[in-house]
Amino acid sequence: MADVHGEAALRLAALDQRYTNGRRAIVEALSSANRPLTVPEILAATQRGVVPVSSAYRNLTVLLEAGVAHRLPGADEFARYELAEELAGHHHHLLCEKCGRVADVATSSRLERALDEAARVAAAENGFDVTGHRIDLLGLCDDCR
Numbered sequence: 001m002a003d004v005h006g007e008a009a010l011r012l013a014a015l016d017q018r019y020t021n022g023r024r025a026i027v028e029a030l031s032s033a034n035r036p037l038t039v040p041e042i043l044a045a046t047q048r049g050v051v052p053v054s055s056a057y058r059n060l061t062v063l064l065e066a067g068v069a070h071r072l073p074g075a076d077e078f079a080r081y082e083l084a085e086e087l088a089g090h091h092h093h094l095l096c097e098k099c100g101r102v103a104d105v106a107t108s109s110r111l112e113r114a115l116d117e118a119a120r121v122a123a124a125e126n127g128f129d130v131t132g133h134r135i136d137l138l139g140l141c142d143d144c145r
Contacts, residue, residue: 037080080102
């Protein structure tokens with residue numbers, strides 16, 4: 001966790017931004033979650049008063065600009081946030097099309113190699129340089145089936 005906080009502070013400093021207690025609390029909430037969180041979930045995971053609702057969105061915007069956090073559009077009306085892949089590790093998502101729930105899913109190295117190869121072929125055919133990939137699998141969660 002110290003590495004995540006150290007990297008977050010460095011990324012913010014590169015933008016002349018401070019790593020405030022509120023931003024640290026948001027990073028802590030995102031780091032300890034096993035899935036992307038909505039703003040209300042982030043606020044619920046932080047100590048009361050450390051991140052006022054009025055500054056949560058502003059702090060998230062700064063964390064996004066610094067490359068500390070990543071925004072995921074949900075299958076519902078809520079965006080969800082997680083730590084940037086470089087900080088949290090590479091993974092993909094399962095999205096429930098009915099309730100909007102998002103779950104992280106790790107993939108095997110064999111599947112990752114196949115995805116990288118498929119991306120390389122698609123890029124070569126279209127004159128594109130692929131630098132990474134994100135996969136979101138859509139369906140229904142246990143509760144919505």
